Structures are given as C-alpha cells and as structure tokens.
Amino acid sequence: MKANVGRIDKILRIVAGLVLIGLAVAGIGTPWTWIGVVPLATGLINFCPLYPLLGISTCKKPAA
Numbered sequence: 001m002k003a004n005v006g007r008i009d010k011i012l013r014i015v016a017g018l019v020l021i022g023l024a025v026a027g028i029g030t031p032w033t034w035i036g037v038v039p040l041a042t043g044l045i046n047f048c049p050l051y052p053l054l055g056i057s058t059c060k061k062p063a064a
Helices: 007-026 031-045 050-054
Strands: none
Touching: 007 031
C-alpha cells in the first residue's frame, strides 16, 4: 500500500471521522454516523482504497 492521502486530506479525514463518531457516541446522529470510522481509518493509515481505482493521489509529487 503506497500512501495516496496528502497532509490536508489526512487532516480533513481525521476531523470528519472524529466528528461523525462523536455524534454517533452522543446519540445525536443516525446509525449511519458510524461511517466516520472509514475516513478516520483512511486518514490514519494514509491510504484510501478508492483513490487508486479513480487514479487519484493527494500526496505531493516528489521534487524533480
């Protein structure tokens, strides 16, 4: 697994995941708020399995 999640993408994924999980734990959201586990996990491991299928990477390109 080559990292394909950049710095800003990583931060946004972690924040969104924590917010959704927090809503689920507080009982404010629907059971679908547990989907926050997915962006949290992909942010923590720096890899999104959907990105290679779409040909996307938000990582910086190496300096030439």
